[in-house]
Amino acid sequence: MDELPIGRRVAYWRGRRKMSQQVFADRLGKSKSWVDKVERGVRRLDKFSVVYEIADVLQIDVQLLLGKDVERRxxxxxxxxxxxxxxxxxxxxxxxxxxxxxxxxxxxxxxxxxxxxxxxxxxxxxxxxxxxxxxxxxxxxxxxxxxxxxxxxxxxxxxxxxxxxxxxxxxxxxxxxxxxxxxxxxxxxxxxxxxxxxxDQLLAGMASHRVGMALLSLGRIRSALEVNVNIANRIAPMTSEAATPERLSVYGLLLLTGAMAAARIGDSATVRDLVCGAEQAAGALGGDYNYYWTSFGPTNVELHRAAAAVELGDGGKAIETHNRIDPESFAAMLPERRAHHFLDIARGYTQLGDVEKASEMLLEGDRLAPAEIRCRPLAHEVISDVLRRTRGTPPAPIAELAEQMGVGV
Known part of the structure; x- marks a missing residue:
């Protein structure tokens, strides 16, 4: 990579980010023709401000675009x-x-x-x-x-x-x-x-869950839905003897991941059915546990219910769900799960136009697990949205967080 011209590096990282030239151009505020000329080396990148903007859109360190070793800050x-x-x-x-x-x-x-x-x-x-x-x-x-x-x-x-x-x-x-x-x-x-x-069938079930999550992130939404639902049906506990805590946990998490895929395509009926199935499994489990590293239980079901509402564009329902979660049970959840939930609720508040509460959720997540907020591309999109919607100067805490994340205020 180091010996490639900068235009080729731009093309490489754009491809890695699964962006078309048109999407990349739109995010830069440039034309598709401009991007094409840069990538082919016809147009030179001679302004550092533009190089930094490209690195920001591609979510990489600018040193990688310049063919230099990354300085870890x-x-x-x-x-x-x-x-x-x-x-x-x-x-x-x-x-x-x-x-x-x-x-x-x-x-x-x-x-x-x-x-x-x-x-x-x-x-x-x-x-x-x-x-x-x-x-x-x-x-x-x-x-x-x-x-x-x-x-x-x-x-x-x-x-x-x-x-x-x-x-x-x-x-x-x-x-x-x-x-x-x-x-x-x-x-x-x-x-x-x-x-x-x-x-180990349950380990294979969790592997299928990870495949489903990756497919969902790649935009292969129907495939993600099918993987999770099909495998959930295969490992569903059919008898009381089969309903071990481990099986209930893996089965329930597969249903919840399927619900997230269904929400992404706007299928609210399937979301409801899958979340209800997971709720029944969590009820049979009788509490929040971490079998097979699932963090599954009644509280995680509610977290997914709220997240699915956000994906369906119903920020109000997400906030209602958030407000009725038992604080003690939520506090017992692992940091990644809680910070992820705060990010989801921040998205819910932005859907309602309440940037002040969205900012509070981002800051709560950052206090709890900074990497879940500062490292994720999704969080960068949310804080950018919050900054765009904020009238006047943003509050100092959110401005400071944005600066630490490398998001322009």
């Missing part, structure tokens, strides 16, 4: 930067080390150590420490792949496959947060195959 140390994304990509691309057929099996850490490392990675993700996670993920992927290759059969082989399947899911979730949807889909898809070798 302290204020973004808990986000996943493009250098770390490329390191994760490189770990996912090591096909030669995924099988002993192609490469001597590297020395793998003991499975007891791997279990601790994977558990810590899940907690790091669920506490929205994305920068910390990103710096550990490449090595964790390599270690998990090595452990999977080192154990050919028996119980240890299933354990190693189970751990690798989890690491792929962690990578998928983290990559989706920062807009790397294709990589997120790849990691989730890998997890499905590995989960089959692990012999």
């Amino acid at each position: 302290p204020e973004t140390q808990n986000c996943i930067d493009q250098v770390e994304v490329e390191e994760i990509r490189a770990a996912l691309e090591r096909y030669d080390q995924m099988s002993a057929f192609f490469h001597p099996v590297p020395v793998a850490p003991p499975l007891t150590e791997m279990r601790k490392a994977v558990s810590h990675a899940w907690l790091t993700y669920q506490h929205a420490k994305y920068g910390v996670l990103a710096r550990k993920l490449p090595q964790l992927l390599r270690d998990a792949q090595a452990a999977d290759s080192a154990h050919a059969s028996g119980e240890e082989a299933r354990d190693a496959a189970h751990l690798l399947g989890q690491v792929y899911q962690i990578a998928s979730s983290a990559l989706r947060k920062v807009g790397e949807h294709e990589l997120s889909w790849l990691a989730a898809d890998r997890s499905i195959a590995v989960s089959q070798r692990a012999g």
